[in-house]
Amino acid sequence: MDHLTEPRERVPGGHQHVLVREDAVAAIHQGRIPTPSGRRRYDPLPAPEIAVLWRSLYVALEDYGLDARDVTLGVGADIALLRAAREAGARRMAIAPRRLPSLSTPEGRALWEGIAEAADDGCAFEIVVDPRPGGNLAPELETMLETWRRLGHSETDAAGVTVIAHTGASHGLHSGRVDPSAQPEHSTLLDEAALEAMLRIAPTWAERVSV
Numbered sequence: 001m002d003h004l005t006e007p008r009e010r011v012p013g014g015h016q017h018v019l020v021r022e023d024a025v026a027a028i029h030q031g032r033i034p035t036p037s038g039r040r041r042y043d044p045l046p047a048p049e050i051a052v053l054w055r056s057l058y059v060a061l062e063d064y065g066l067d068a069r070d071v072t073l074g075v076g077a078d079i080a081l082l083r084a085a086r087e088a089g090a091r092r093m094a095i096a097p098r099r100l101p102s103l104s105t106p107e108g109r110a111l112w113e114g115i116a117e118a119a120d121d122g123c124a125f126e127i128v129v130d131p132r133p134g135g136n137l138a139p140e141l142e143t144m145l146e147t148w149r150r151l152g153h154s155e156t157d158a159a160g161v162t163v164i165a166h167t168g169a170s171h172g173l174h175s176g177r178v179d180p181s182a183q184p185e186h187s188t189l190l191d192e193a194a195l196e197a198m199l200r201i202a203p204t205w206a207e208r209v210s211v
Contacts, residue, residue, distance in 0.1 A: 004064060018061065019072045019094070019164070025050065026076040026099075047080040054088035068092070072126055072162075077101065079111045086118060093118070094164060096128040097140040103147050116151045126162040131190070131197040138201060145208070158209040165190055165198050 008016060027033050031044030054073065061071055068091040075085045077099035085093055095115070101108035119125060127144060131137045141163075145155055167188050 015070075016066060017070050017072070018066060020057065020074060022074040022076065025074070025081060026078055029076075029078060029081060047078075047084040048087075050081065051084035051087040054085060054090070058089045069124070074128070077111060079107075079114050082111065082114045082118065086123070090123070092124045092126065094126040094128050096166070097144045098130075098136065100147075103150055112147060112151060116153070119157075124160075124162075126164050128164045128166045130167060131165050131194040131201075132167060133193065133197075135194075135197075137197060141201070141205060155209050161209070163198070163202075163205070165194060167194070 004016065004018070008014070024033065028042070028045050029047060029050060031041055033042045034040070035042060058068060058071065062068075068089050071090070072092040072094050073085050073088075073090045074094040075081050075090070077095065082093070101111060103109055103112050115125065127141070129135070129137050129140055145158065148158060149155065167190055
């Protein structure tokens with residue numbers, strides 16, 4: 001927990017919030033992670049086992065003094081992983097619209113209903129978007145709101161939702177093409193243009209969902 005202790009010491013009284021990026025969790029769950037030789041793939045890890053590991057993480061963070069609402073967990077786009085996260089005690093979860101299946105498919109219906117059920121139970125969701133040119137920032141946010149409306153919610157129900165800027169560098173991890181233990185490259189960081197795109201769209205988004 002040294003990486004958490006340092007900012008606490010530097011900013012006494014500051015409120016800490018931890019984002020647990022699980023970019024490769026879907027690939028791990030589905031058995032798509034290649035071995036070092038590349039000749040085969042690791043066995044799938046069942047969702048209940050992932051839930052146990054996540055619960056261990058939450059317990060460690062709770063011992064450190066963080067509540068479940070101080071932790072955002074990236075759950076991917078799998079209903080089994082969403083349920084595993086809830087079993088582990090997650091109260092804030094991050095989802096990426098581009099990975100979510102369509103509401104018109106059985107898989108998509110199950111996942112979106114699971115998200116809606118979790119939201120009704122008091123769970124909060126954060127949206128991961130790619131603000132770079134070609135990242136489909138505005139269309140993805142629009143798709144998210146449209147699906148939310150189709151589930152019977154109003155746009156104002158999305159008030160307070162956090163939008164997380166991401167470069168899309170996790171796509172290779174999600175597909176199992178990249179070693180999840182590898183350090184990210186400098187090119188995966190957000191640049192000035194991406195940050196400006198987020199700042200430009202933020203006021204419009206906030207106005208649409210404001211009460």
